[in-house]
Amino acid sequence: MAISYDRAPAGSSPQHHASRGGVQKMGGASGLAEVLNVILEKGIVVDAWVRVSIIGIEIVTIEARVVIASVDTYLRYAEAIGLTSLAAAPRHAEPINLPGGQTGRSGLPAIAGPTEEEIFAYLEAHPDGVRLGELEAYFGAERTELQGILNRLVQEDVAILDPERMVYRPAGILAPAIP
């Protein structure tokens, strides 16, 4: 695939650019796909002399030229972002300390939001069920943040969402209540 050029600088073989690091230099013929638009659209143009007939479908797509900002695009981005959580943080990185241990929020810096343990402890203390708004008021935390933690608790089967009353309850009825 390498093409040698008479005017290549002395001491450089046609292979000098082959796979150095992540970058590979391609000649125009081997890199044809990369320079298609250049060959077709740039260079000297003599209007009446350009007589290309497009018959084959070998060149189906030159490239997706325009990415229209559309709902579809946004949804694709949102999906791509959604997938990052799977790679970034394994859900069970920190197993929950089931109550018994003291998980009061007193020692924490004010800025930090509630931990999973704290929320679970609150649920334990209110076995009849807790609304999201109540947690929000109690912890003074962002609704979205609380929602994220609650979702994890539900997924880990330590909490239950009661869909009828829209309240969260601790899952293990046998779990000891907060002293």
Place this chain on the structure above:
Amino acid sequence: MDTTSSKRATYIYGVALAEPFRDGHPPLKVSGIGGRGDPVRTIVLRDLAAVVSDVPGLRIDLRRENLLDHQRVLEEVLGRSDVLPFSFGTVAASDDEVRDVLLRDGYEALREQLAYVRGCVELELKVFWERERLFAEIARENDDVRMMRDTIPLLPEDDAAVERITLGQLTEAEIELKSSWEADKVLDVLEPIAVDVLVSPNLGDTMLLNAAFLVAGEREKEFDVAVASLGDAQGGRLVFNYVGPLPPYSFINLAFEARG
């Protein structure tokens, strides 16, 4: 309508300096477009040479083989002389037409363009994000994006649908910001080595730079090294597609109007 299509016609690859193709220099090795093995020859007027070959008719099919032929001829010519490449598919009815309309009427303009690209080649660089890393970086760097990512799965579907669009918009803005930042860093390194730069719109959402560089032949190696070290520094985070040397397609500003 096209009654001349069965006649022999003249396909034009480009205009070069005549000297390296005069008698005493070896003929060009590559054969002409169309797969018939037509020799590539020159039509000379004063010090300019149009590089051409015969084709059976006025129409050229847009096919991979033909594009490759066009490109291969220009690459061999580029090894001998500065050359002004023609857009693919330029066919004149006869050699006389090339000589009269192109070389004679266009002489001054052609000389001027040749002077501008003298001793230079075109190097094409497209830089892309490695897709997964791009989104992972955005999620890591932008608190709002990360929070929405984590909460959307918990929302009722109606709310989630709206929030997904907002998240997509946020993400798009981040992509644009990060892309122009990275593109500027690449250009900062490469622009000083080049004679001229043409930055074209990005194609597709992971492309962050689509640039053609006009580079003096003696600095091409330096440019190669600079591109390679930019790539090395990224460790796969960005992908570099680097093509060249090409004849200076992107740096020619010349359009003729021939009598049809």
